[in-house]
Amino acid sequence: MTESLKDAMVLRGRRPSRLPGSGRAAIAVLALMTLAAAALWPWSAAWYDVQEIDSAVRRAPSWKPAGNEEAFLARLSREPVAFRASWITQTLAGARSLLGHDDLGRSLLFRLALGMLVSLVIAAGATATATVIGTAWGAAAGLCGGRVDQILMRIVDVLYGLPYILLVILMKVALTRPLTALLGGRTRYADLVILFLAIGSVAWLTMARVVRGQVLSLKHEGFVQAARAMGAGPWWILRKHLLPPLAGPVIVYATLTVPQAVLQEAFLSFLGIGVQPPLPSLGRLAADGVSAISPFSGYWWLLAFPCATLVALLLALSGLGDGLRRRFDPANRHPSLLG
Amino acid sequence: MIRYVMRRVGLGVLTLACVYAVTFLMTVSVPGNPLQSSERRLAPEVEAALRARYDVDHNGRYFLQLFSGLMRLDFGPTFQYPDWSCNEILAQALPVSVLLGLSAMLTAVLIGVPLGAWSAVRRGVAGAAATTLALLGTCVPTFITGACLLLCFGVWLKIAPVGGWGTISALPLPTITLALPFAAYIARLTRVGMEEALRQDFIRTALARGIPERRVLWGHAFPVAFLPVLSYLGPATAQALTGSFVVEKVFSVPGMGQHFVNAALNRDAGLLIACVTVYAALVIAFNLAVDLVHAWIDPRVRGEAAT
C-alpha cells in the first residue's frame, strides 16, 4: 500500500485529505476581502457613481489621480467636515485611479469594492433562502416518506423544469411594487432582494434533493432504527440523529450555492434583468470587462481586476466550504451523498 | 421493477403536464407583448388580427390549442420568427445541442472522475493541483473561460475557427467551455465520495484480507464513490443537452440554449413551451434513468424507491 492511500484512509489519519491549510487560508482571504470591501463602504457607496467623463473615461490604472477632486468631495457634502477633511478620505480620493476607470470615467476601485458587497449580499441572501427552503422541504420529504414524499418531490421536479428567466421576470413584476413600498421607496434595494429571492428560489431545488437523499440513507442506519425502536419521536430523531449529520452536506452544498449564486447574478445582469445600473456587482463588472477586451482595445484592467476578485472570492468561498465541512462533521461517521 | 418503472413514467408524464401548465400560466401572466417584434408599435386593429390569427385572444382557447398540438407533437408557430414553426426550429437546434452536450458531458466525466479520484487518493502537490484545477472550473464563469479560449486559440494561435458552427474543428472550444464547470463539480463529488468510501469499514476489511490495493480502490471504493456523481449526471446531462446560452452566444453555436433564453425574453409562448417541454422531458427521463441505476447499485435505496 502506498503512503498516500494509507493517508487517505481511516487506518491512520481518520481525517480526509485536504488542501494544505486550505480551509484556514480561505477564511483568511475571504475575511480580508470582505473586511476591505466593508471598510471602504462609506466611500464606495458615495463614490461608485462619480463620473469623470471629461478626464478619465477608460483611463488606465495609475498612481496619479485623474482630474479634480471636487466632484468626489461634493458627494460627501452631507458628511461631517472632519470626515471629509480626514486623511483617509483625502488619500482614498487620491487613490481612485489605482485600478483604472470605466467607460463613464468612474473609479474601478470603488465600483469593485461596492460590487463585491452587492454580490456577497445577493449570494448570501440567495443561499439563505435556498438553505432554509431546501432543508425543510427535503427533510420533510425524507422523513414523512410515502405519499407526502412523492408529492413534495414531484413539485420539485415540476419546478426544475420551469424556465428560470421567466420566473425571474415574473418575480420582478410581482414583487417590485410591494417590496419597494416595504423598503420605503428604495427601488434599488428592492431589486437586490428580488434578485436573491429569485436565485434562491431556484437553488433550493437541488438542496432539497440532496437533503432528502441524505435523510433516506440515514433512516436506514442502525442508530436511527435503534432510536426509533426505543420509542423516540420523530422530532427527537430529527434533532438528535438526523440534523447533526445533515449539517455537513447542507453546509457543503450551501457553500457550493454561494459561488453559483454569484455566477447566476452575473448571467442575469448579462441579460439585462440583474442588478440595475449604476449599481455594480462583481458579475456585472466581469461581464462588462469581457465585452470590453479584444485584439483592438487594451482595457485589460476592466477584465483583470473584476475577474481576479471574482475568482479569488469564489475560491475562498469554496475553500471555506471544505473547512466548514471538517469543522461540522469531524468524525465523518456517515457516508454522504455530497460529501 | 417493471411496475416501478411504469409508475415513474406515469409520474413523469404528470410532472411534464404540470410543468407545461405552469409555464403556460407564467408566459401569459408576464407583461410584455409577444406579438410586437420591432420597435414600432402595432396598430390596434393589426394587433387584434394577429391575436385572432395566433389564437391568443382567449387564454383558455390558446391553452387548448397548444395542448392539442402537443398531443400531436406539434408545438405550433412562433411569434418572433413567422417563417418557422417551433418544430422546425427544434429540429434544427436540438441535434446541435445534443452533439455539443454529449461531447461536453463525455469530456466532463473523462476529466472529472479521474481527477477527483486521483486527488482523493494522492495528496501532496499533485492532489492539491488537481483540486485547485477543479475549483477553478467552478470559480471562473463560463463567459470568461469562453472568451479567453476564443481569444487564445481562435485569434492568437489561429488553430480553431472563430466563425461559428460548420466544421468538426468548431467543436472542441465550446465543448471544453461547456464541460469545465461540469468537470469541476464531478471532480469534487468524486473526491468527496472517494474520501468517504475509503474510510468505510468494508474497505479496511478488504485490504486486511489482502485484496490488491488497485482492486480495492477501483472495485470496492469507486462504485460507492461514484453514486453521488451518478445522481448528478442525470439533471446535468439534461441541462447540457438543451444547450447553454453563454457558450452558444460566445461561439455562435446554433443550439437550443439561445431559444430558451430568447423565447422567455421575447414572451414567445409557443417556442418557450416547446423548449421547456423538451427540457423537462429530458430531465425527467434522465432522473428516472439515474434513479434506476442507483437502485440497481445501492440496495438501501431500492426499498424506499419502490414504495
Added chain:
Amino acid sequence: MLRAVIVLLIALLAGVYIAGKWISPRPRPDLRYVNSSDVHTLDPARMSWTQDLRLALNLWETLYACDPRTLKPVSAAAEFPPEISADGLTWTFRLREDGRWSDGAPVTAADFVRGWRRLIEPGTAADYAFFVTDYVEGAAQYASWRSEAVGVLTVLSRLAEGWSINEEQASVLATAECAEIVRRAYAEAMGNVAEPEALSGARIARAVLAWGELHRRVFEAHAAELDARFARVGLEAVDDQTLIVRFRRPCPFFADLAAFPVLAPMHPSVEEHRERWRGAPLTREGLVVYDSRWTRPVKTSDGAARPVTNGPYRLIEWRFKRSVRLEVNPHHRDASQIACRSVEAAVFADANSALLAYEAGEVDFIPTVEVSYDHAIFRLAESGDRPDFQPTPLAATSFFNFNCADAEVDGRANPFVDARVRRAFSLALDREAIARHVLQRGDRPARTFIPPGTLPGYDTPEGIPFDPEGGRRLLEEAGYPQGRGLPVIDVLFNTSGAHPVVSQAIARQWETHLGARVELRGKESKAFAEDKARRRFMISQANWYADYNDPTTFLDVLATGNGNNDSGYASAEFDALLAQAGTADDPEARMRLLKEAEATAVVRDAAILPVFHYTSVIAVREGVEGLHPNSRLWFPFSGVTVRR
C-alpha cells in the same frame, strides 16, 4: 461497475461520432457577410428590421431601386421617372419588359398590385402597411373595412365554437359595418330572442348552432365582396406593363418609397400558400393568412425553386440561426454581368465573435460593427490605420421621450407636462460631452430630431444649445428653483447596447446642472416596450431610423395620435404645419413648413430630447469592391466584385 462505466463511455463516444457526421462543411460563397442575429422573416411584406430588408432588396426588385451612393431612386422593375399628373395625385409606372421572375415568367403590373394588396391585409400585420394606406386612395378604407370584418368574424367563430366572449368583443358585433347582417341573420336564425348576452341553458346549445350559421353567412357575404371592395383602391394594373397609382394626397417622395423592399411584387404562385375556408381564400376569422413557410427555399419535384423572386438573387438555403444563402437569379436581366455569384449571410449571435471572425478572414463584410469597444474600432478607422473600417453617419437619432401627456406618473406628479421644464432639461444636457467623451465613436451630438445633411433639400432649424444657466432659469420660472420641488425624475431605458451608459451619463448631468434627483429604471426589451406603450415613465429612451428621404419620416412620429408618438405630444400648431406641408405644391415652401414644424416641436416645445445621431462603422475586407457605405446601410450585392 467499471464495465458499466466503460459501456456508457463507449455509447457516449458513438453518439458524438454519429452526431458529428451531421456537421459538414459548405462551399465558400463569393461573399460572406455577418447578419447580426438571424433574419426575422424573408416575407418582404412583414419586414421591419434592417438585416431582413438588406436580404429582401437583393431578392426582390421593386419599382425603383435605391442607388447605394446617392440614395436616390433609379430605374429597376419600372422606368424612372414615373409619369405624374398635373395635380401630382396620379402616377403611372411603366414596367420594363425584361423583368423576369426566377422561374422565367415576366414580371407584370398585376404582380405589384398583388404584393401591395398583401401588404395592407390586416392578417399580414405589416409594420410598413402605412406606405400604402397613408397615401394611396381608398387603401385605408379597404384596410379598416377588412379589420372590422375580421373582428366580427373572429367573435362569431369563437361564439360558434361555444366560447364565451367579453364585453369588448361583444361590442364589436354592435358597432361593425356588418351589424345589419348580424341582426337580420340573427333574427332569422333565432326567432325573437333577446340580446346575445341573455342566452342561457338550452338556448345556448341552440345558439351555438345559430352562431355557426350566422358566422357562415357573414363570412360568405364578406368573401363575395372582397374583390369589389379592393377595386375601389387606387391601384390599377392597366396592362402587364402599366401600373397606375392614385394618391389621396400629394406624396412627392413616393418614388423613394417605391424602392423600399416591402413594396415588392408577388409571384402568382404565392397565392397557392393561402389558407382557405369554405372555398374562400380566408381563414375562419376572415384573415388572409399564408402558410408561413412559403419563404423557405424548397426545390419542388418539377425542378422549380421556391420562393420565386424577381431580384438579382434567389434564395438557395436558409439554415435557421446559421446562414442564408443566395445565388444569382439566372433569369434576371443583368445575371451575366453580376460578378458576385453567391452570397452567404452568416449569423453571429455575438457581435464580438463576428468581428473576430472578420479578423480571421472567415467573413468579408460586416454591415455594422456593434461591439462594446466600438470606439476603439472608430479610432483605428479615424487614424487611417485600418482603411477597411469605414465610419458611416446614419440617418438615425437616439433620443429620449418626455411624457408630455400624463399629469401623474406612478403616483408622482409629472413636471414634464410643462414645456418649460422639458426645455430646461433639454438645455441642461451637454450632448457634446456624451458624444465626444462617453461614446467616442463618431456619433454627432443631436440638437434636432432630424440628422442635419442626411435629407436632400431639407435645411435643419437651429437646434437646442447647451445652456445649463438658461435651463436653471426656466426651471425657476416653472416653479422649481434649483430643482427644489421636483419629484424624483424617473428615466426608463432599454438595457441593451449603449443605452445604459448614455442614460447614466444623462442622469448625472441633470443632477449636476439642475439639482434634480434622477432614478434610472432599466428594463429588458419587452418589459421596456410594455412600460413605454402604457406611458409608465417620465422620460424614456428611444431611437428612430429614417425610412425614406423626407423629413416626414421623422416628424410624423410627433403628430398627435401617431401610433409611434410615445411622448404623447399633442400640438395643434405642429399638426397644422404638417398638414399644410402635406398639401403644399412648391417643394421649397414645403420644406420651409417642415423646418418650422421641427423647430416648434423639438426646439420650442421640447417634446423629445435628442441626444445623438448614430454613426456606424462598417467593415469591408480589402479586395471587396462595390459596397458603398450609406446612411441606411442598404447594400445591393449585384454590383460587388470580390478579389481573393
